[in-house]
Amino acid sequence: MTGRTRENLNTNYLNYVKTQDPPTKHLKNCAAAFGVGGLICCIGQFIRYMLQYAGLTGDELAGSTSVILIFLGCLLTGLGVYDRIGRYAGAGSIVPITGFANSVTSPAIEFKTEGWIYGMAAKMFTVAGAIIVFGVFSGVLVGLIYLFV
Amino acid sequence: MKKGNTIFFKNRPCILSHAAVCGSKEKEGVLGKYADVTLQDDMYGESTYEKAECKMLSAAISLAIKKSGLGEDKIDVLLSGDLLNQIISASFAARDFKFPFLGLYSACSTMSESILLGAALVNAGYVNTAVCATGSHFASAERQYRYPLELGCTRPPQAQWTVTGAGGLVLGRAQKGIKVVNGTMGAVCDFGVTDVNNMGAAMAPAAAQTIISHFNDTETSPEDYDLILTGDLGALGSRILKDLTWEKGYDISSRHVDCGEIVYKVIESEFQGGSGAGCSATVLNSYILTKMNAGLYKRVLFAATGALLSTVSSGQGESIPCISHAVQLEV
DSSP: OOHHHHHHHHHHHHHHHHHHSOOOOHHHHHHHHHHHHHHHHHHHHHHHHHHHHHTOOHHHHHHHHHHHHHHHHHHHHHTTOHHHHHHHHTHHHHSSHHHHHHHHHHHHHHGGGGOIIIIIIHHTTTTHHHHHHHHHHHHHHHHHHHHHO | OEETTEEEOTTOOEEEEEEEEEOHHHHTTTHHHHOSEEOSSTTTTSSSHHHHHHHHHHHHHHHHHHHHTOOGGGOOEEEEEESSGGGHHHHHHHTTOSSOEEEOOOGGGHHHHHHHHHHHHHHHTSOSOEEEEEEEOHHHHHHHHSOOTTOOOOOOTTOOEEOOEEEEEEEEOOSSSEEEEEEEOOOOBOOOOOOTTOHHHHHHHHHHHHHHHHHHHHTOOGGGOSEEEESSOHHHHHHHHHHHHHHTTOOOTTTEEEHHHHHSOOOTTTOOOEESHHHHHHHIIIIIHHHHHTTSOSEEEEEEEEEOOOHHHHHTTOOOOEEEEEEEEEO
16 A cells, blocks of 8 residues: 555545544533532632631732642542542543642652652652643743833 | 464463453443452552552462472473563562563553463473463553653543453463464554654554454454454554454454453543553453353354563653554354
């Protein structure tokens, strides 16, 4: 078979597969993400009010709220609950800061069997590394725009 | 004798015994009643999932040998492989035994490849007995091919679930029992599927190619078989396989069963069924061979399929080459 006919065959087959594929339920996924993501944010806001009530202000208030949410994310990951929430909610539980905590904690737990240094510590950022790189990059970009505008 | 891609075994090697070990999730399905050992805990008393996989494989091998009534000193060779890098489960399980070990890799079709090669060795008289075994573990496969277990990400509806389990059988010479009549060697087949979550669509053409060349070489048709058993195509892959063989003039729909489809309760809009080397190994070595011994099926074509990809190749955007080997079993 020459390259060209092979390509044609492949395109035909891939188009055929597309017609057989069970479709991804975008609407249902969006609704679940909106509901669960919103709920996590509400919990965050509730924690914030509570801390404000306790007398925290400004950066201290924002920092403490994040720390508590990160702790909850790690705890639920360790208890094996967060992946179940994630399977249902998708982006709704990935985007909030609890999702970031989950993406750091889950490889740390997984690779612990390969040792504390080369396993747990070195592989902790296999998933979150990308988030950090692009997070920092977009932070710099927005900072530059802010500087010049 | 060989015709096309099919080798015919004149001396008809016999399956002397078989054994299967399956995990806790698999236990709830059809395997529960037929597997020899079912795990309460997927760690199997070990400290890592890789060790658990190795222990399952080792247990399946020693159980199969024990059931055959032969001593370990009577076994001439072990043919085994698994999904993990450098086939560590099989090699490490082989440490438990004194007989020689030939390591194989054919991804999820390792079971049919090992039966084909084992039968060839026994048929030719180079060995008297051969053990063929393979297995897989959900957690170790997830770690190698996908994400950490606890990561909260979604699974697309085309995804399959790697079976936790292992199966093994002993081939030898006997008058009565299930015979390996012939085996069709598969060629690598790549239809350009790059989606690693859609293994069924990637592997179906390989299965179709091998099954059709088997029909041609043996001059049989789907009606001659009680069962045409594929490994882990899942619900979507099975539908594609039926379409592809129908296109070539073979209607296998009434005879075809996929191990991945029967191992779990499949809801097609959510997930397609089981996968992994352990999928076909456990189903064949528990349910199918037991039913064949009981006389429910007389003639079975077992064509497991394997996707020969790695995380490196899929990361570099390569499509997924697939393979399927078939063996014909008869009572």
